[in-house]
């Protein structure tokens with residue numbers, strides 16, 4: 001089925017699925033940090049914000065780890081384009097690493113210090129939005145051969161193409177909705193209603209940003225129309241799920257929102273890929289022939305065992321008794 005045909009089909013499937021997983025975790029990080037910041041400014045004792053602050057460092061770890069898999073598949077699928085865009089953007093692109101480190105520490109600070117909470121969350125939100133912007137830039141720059149030459153000749157590091165802003169806005173809207181979707185599962189009835197507002201508002205922001213892109217001439221490739229309709233149908237079902245959650249917060253609305261939202265995310269990830277399908281280059285023979293399944297299985301098992309050990313250790317550790325002045 002389009003676009004999963006041709007020599008790199010398996011890599012493309014894995015790319016789309018792992019990218020969608022990455023999107024869920026980083027959405028929780030961006031949406032959660034902004035939510036916790038807004039609540040810290042409005043009032044100090046919000047139960048959702050407290051839960052979110054607790055989970056943020058872990059979720060960032062998951063988001064970064066879940067970014068490695070699509071990164072590897074991306075390099076197999078678009079090796080020349082990805083590395084060229086990296087080199088052209090140079091230090092400006094490299095700035096994502098210190099931004100992530102600063103963001104990571106800011107999340108721990110926001111957990112530990114009431115006094116510095118607002119500043120820490122503000123810094124964290126700035127870092128994560130910067131990283132999202134960077135990925136949007138590099139994604140668009142990869143497809144723009146003319147810009148490589150122009151930027152290199154002018155010594156320019158920032159890809160200031162006009163579709164970066166609306167595309168980033170689509171992502172920020174989608175991130176708010178994904179954050180709300182994940183958070184529904186840990187929320188009580190009254191809290192769920194607030195998350196419904198965030199989820200629906202996120203979709204509204206994304207819709208406005210899509211309209212902005214369409215007004216600038218964006219369109220969907222013919223081959224991706226089926227996936228686009230699937231995404232739209234899933235969004236309609238998701239809307240029913242949000243409505244249901246609002247009316248009966250304890251009912252099955254969150255299940256519908258999660259199922260339909262997942263379908264919409266995967267279908268949209270395929271639509272997102274459509275402009276790059278024509279740019280795919282045949283895999284290098286060395287990459288196509290590379291094996292290593294036994295080594296992969298051994299390292300995967302070792303990784304699973306290490307994670308299981310960590311989860312067991314954390315679960316069996318009694319909670320801290322003395323909270324100290326700085327914690328709330």
Ligand code: HEM
Pocket residue numbers: 019022026029030063064065067068070071072074100128129131132133135136137138139142167171272
């Ligand atoms: C908080 C940190 C991060 C945020 C907020 C973030 C956000 C994003 C966003 C918004 C996109 C989509 C860009 C677009 O379609 O316009 C994206 C793509 C991607 N991200 Fe992340 N990301 C983060 C960290 C990472 C890390 C650490 C890695 C790698 C280890 C990574 C790997 C990827 C990959 C491979 C893609 C696909 C790029 C493409 O297809 O062109 N991300 N990320």
